[in-house]
Every structure is written in C-alpha cells, then in structure tokens.
Amino acid sequence: MKICIIGSSGHFHYALRGFKSNWKIVAIAPGSKGEDVTPLKKALSEMNITPNEYKSYQEMLDREKPDVVVVNTVFNANSRILCESLSRRIHTFVEKPIATSFEELEKIKKLFGTVKNEVFFAAMFGLRYKPHFLTAKALLDGGEIGQIRLLNTQKSYKLGKRPEFYRRRDTYGGTILWVGIHAIDWINWFTQKGFLNVYATHSRISNNGHGELESTALCHFVLEQEIFASISIDYLRPNAAPTHDDDRVRIVGTRGIIEVFENRVLLLNDKGENYIPLLPEKQIFSEFLSQIDGTGSCMVTPYDSILATEIALLARESADTGRVIQVCQNH
Numbered sequence: 563m564k565i566c567i568i569g570s571s572g573h574f575h576y577a578l579r580g581f582k583s584n585w586k587i588v589a590i591a592p593g594s595k596g597e598d599v600t601p602l603k604k605a606l607s608e609m610n611i612t613p614n615e616y617k618s619y620q621e622m623l624d625r626e627k628p629d630v631v632v633v634n635t636v637f638n639a640n641s642r643i644l645c646e647s648l649s650r651r652i653h654t655f656v657e658k659p660i661a662t663s664f665e666e667l668e669k670i671k672k673l674f675g676t677v678k679n680e681v682f683f684a685a686m687f688g689l690r691y692k693p694h695f696l697t698a699k700a701l702l703d704g705g706e707i708g709q710i711r712l713l714n715t716q717k718s719y720k721l722g723k724r725p726e727f728y729r730r731r732d733t734y735g736g737t738i739l740w741v742g743i744h745a746i747d748w749i750n751w752f753t754q755k756g757f758l759n760v761y762a763t764h765s766r767i768s769n770n771g772h773g774e775l776e777s778t779a780l781c782h783f784v785l786e787q788e789i790f791a792s793i794s795i796d797y798l799r800p801n802a803a804p805t806h807d808d809d810r811v812r813i814v815g816t817r818g819i820i821e822v823f824e825n826r827v828l829l830l831n832d833k834g835e836n837y838i839p840l841l842p843e844k845q846i847f848s849e850f851l852s853q854i855d856g857t858g859s860c861m862v863t864p865y866d867s868i869l870a871t872e873i874a875l876l877a878r879e880s881a882d883t884g885r886v887i888q889v890c891q892n893h
Contacts, residue, residue: 563855566628568619568643569593569635570602571725572657576688577632578605580847587611589626591619593635593643619643628652630854632847634686636727637735641666644683648673653854654683655847658743659871662735667871674864684850684860685867687747689809691849693840695748697827698811698820700841702752707815707831710753713791715745716810721770721777721797729773736878737776737795738764743874745793746781748811750869751861755786757873757889762881768798781877 565581567574567590581587587606590613592599599615606613616622623631623646631647633640634657641661647654648670661667674683689695701707719741727733734740750757764779779795799808811822818831827838852858873889880887 563629564588564626565630565632566590566619566622566626567602567613567632567634568622569597569633569639569657570599571597571636571727572634573686573688574602574632574634575605576686576845577655577847578609580845580849580851582848582851585630585851587613588628589614589616589622591616591622593619593633594639597635620646623647623650623652630655630851633657636733637740638662638733641670645669645673648677648681648683651677651681653681655850656683656685656867658685658687658867659735659739659874660685660867661871661875662732662739664875667868667875671868674868678864682850682853682860683864683867684846684853684862685870686846687744687862687866687870688846689744690747690751690861691844691846692825693843694822694825694827695811696841696844697838698813698822699752701820701827701829701838702813706818706829707813707820708817710789710813710815712789712814713749713752714794714810714812715748715792716794716808717741717745718794718796718799718808720799720801720803720806721772722801724772724775728775731774734775736764737797738762738779738781738878738881739871739874741797742779742781742793742795742877743870744809745795746873746877747862747866747870749783749785749791749793750866750873752811752813753785753789753791755789758784758786759886759888760784760873760877760880761886762877763884764795764878764881776881779881781880783873
C-alpha cells in the first residue's frame with residue numbers, strides 16, 4: 563500500500579518511525595508555496611528511501627493515487643489539504659492543529675460527516691504514545707487515584723530560531739493552537755469529560771523577535787462534574803536545558819495524585835509514594851496504519867482531533883478577547 567508525504571514543516575518523523583514494511587513511501591511534495599522539503603528528503607535518504615518528488619501535491623495525488631497521505635506543511639494550509647485528501651477518500655495523518663480558524667474546522671466537520679464510513683484521519687497527537695503518558699493513563703483507568711478532580715499541565719519549549727511562518731498569526735495560528743493543543747488532548751484523553759468553558763491569556767513579550775508569536779500563555783478550563791484543568795505554556799526554556807521540552811502533568815483524584823515529569827510517573831496514594839515502572843512506547847503512525855488495514859485501532863480518533871482543535875480555537879479566542887468562552891456541547 564502506498565504513502566505520500568506533503569510538506570516538511572511538522573512532525574513527519576512520526577510517519578518514518580511508525581510505517582510498516584508492507585507499506586511504501588512513494589512520493590513527496592511541498593504543501594505550501596516555497597516550502598523547503600529538504601529535511602524530509604534527508605530523513606528519507608538516511609532510511610534508503612528515494613521517493614518520487616513533485617512540485618505540486620495535487621499532481622502527486624493525481625498520479626500516485628496513494629492509500630495514505632501524511633500532511634505536515636505550514637500550519638494554516640493543513641486544513642485545506644486535509645479537506646482535499648478526504649474528498650479524494652484518502653486516509654490522512656495530519657499535523658495539528660488541523661485548522662487555524664473556526665471556518666476551516668467547520669468545513670472539516672461537514673466533509674468528514676459525509677465520508678466517515680469510507681476514510682479515517684487522525685491528528686499527530688504522538689505524545690500520547692510516550693511511555694510516561696501511557697503509564698499515567700493506565701493508572702487512571704485502573705482507578706489508582708479514584709475520580710479525577712483537578713489537572714495541571716505544562717508545556718515548556720526552547721524557542722530557538724523558528725521559521726518565518728511562526729512570526730505571523732495567519733500562518734502560525736498561535737501558540738495555544740500549536741503547543742497548548744497537546745495538553746488539551748491530554749485533558750480530554752485522561753478525563754473523558756466534556757469541556758464547559760475556558761478562560762485564557764497569552765503574551766508576545768520576550769518572544770526574541772518572533773513577530774506575532776506568543777511566548778507565554780495560561781488556560782483554565784471547567785469540565786463536566788466541576789473538574790478543573792489548566793495549561794501553562796511557554797517558549798522560555800533556556801538553551802542550556804538538557805532537553806528541548808519539559809512536559810508535566812499533575813492529576814489530583816479523590817484517592818491519590820499522579821505526577822508526570824522528567825519522563826517519569828510518580829503515584830501518591832494510601833499505599834505511599836512510588837515511581838511506577840513505565841509501559842513500553844508505542845508508535846502513533848503504526849497504530850494509524852493498523853486502523854486502516856483492520857488489524858488494530860488508533861487511540862487518536864477523528865473526533866479527538868476535531869475536539870482538541872475546537873477547544874484550542876476557543877482558548878485562543880478567550881486570550882484574544884479577555885472573555886470567558888462557553889463551549890457548545892455539539893462536539
């Protein structure tokens with residue numbers, strides 16, 4: 563079965579780590595005008611893969627007729643290409659955010675509603691598949707801390723020097739949409755409860771000359787059953803830090819607390835305080851392909867992908883307007 567890759571601006575490495583031997587990456591193309599696909603070509607070359615190369619992804623799809631397309635171009639173009647691939651009935655593994663506006667997301671919702679029995683898509687929420695997050699999820703599902711009452715999450719990144727499109731809201735989408743959306747997905751995945759409202763703030767101060775990019779943000783959510791959740795987001799992680807990112811989660815339940823930090827999981831309950839042995843890592847793209855060929859299922863569904871994007875857009879609207887935003891329960 564055939565895979566095509568569009569763009570080189572996102573996490574295409576998920577697809578390279580997780581594709582099956584009976585699937586073949588046959589072609590690549592940029593997804594946006596002037597997009598540099600050199601990093602993708604280099605990564606494929608290191609795997610001894612020499613795909614056909616096109617200047618137009620539409621021509622590539624016309625000629626190659628792939629079974630799967632991986633979309634990870636400049637962020638504001640992801641929705642347009644996702645709609646085109648779904649219209650062509652091509653299964654799509656797409657970078658998040660899947661849309662950078664409510665109008666784009668509504669188009670995806672309506673289109674997917676007409677093709678959902680024929681095609682599958684998932685956003686690149688690959689952090690779910692890390693050992694520490696899989697372990698935390700297993701503890702929650704096993705009732706180790708009772709009922710969740712409170713979640714605090716953190717996303718901290720090194721900023722470095724980002725590509726030009728990060729400097730403009732219309733091409734980047736915003737830091738809540740690009741970075742915070744991961745934590746929104748964790749909150750949804752861990753709680754399985756509906757979002758009721760959000761209040762968020764963000765700032766461009768100290769963004770090291772990156773134009774409209776927000777360097778800091780905070781989000782506060784109210785979920786069903788009066789569960790509260792928060793996200794702390796920043797691009798201020800020092801260059802000397804040992805890792806690029808610092809992801810953290812603290813989940814408070816009625817019978818204990820789970821903390822995820824430094825790729826470890828700490829469980830505190832009536833049995834004491836213990837670091838929990840980690841489950842093995844999984845690969846999101848491998849599961850995505852298993853979903854398509856009927857041999858398994860993907861933890862990230864189209865509905866998860868749509869929901870996280872919708873909540874991220876609402877959080878960005880709250881930060882832009884300074885208002886508490888209510889979440890319509892139609893997702």
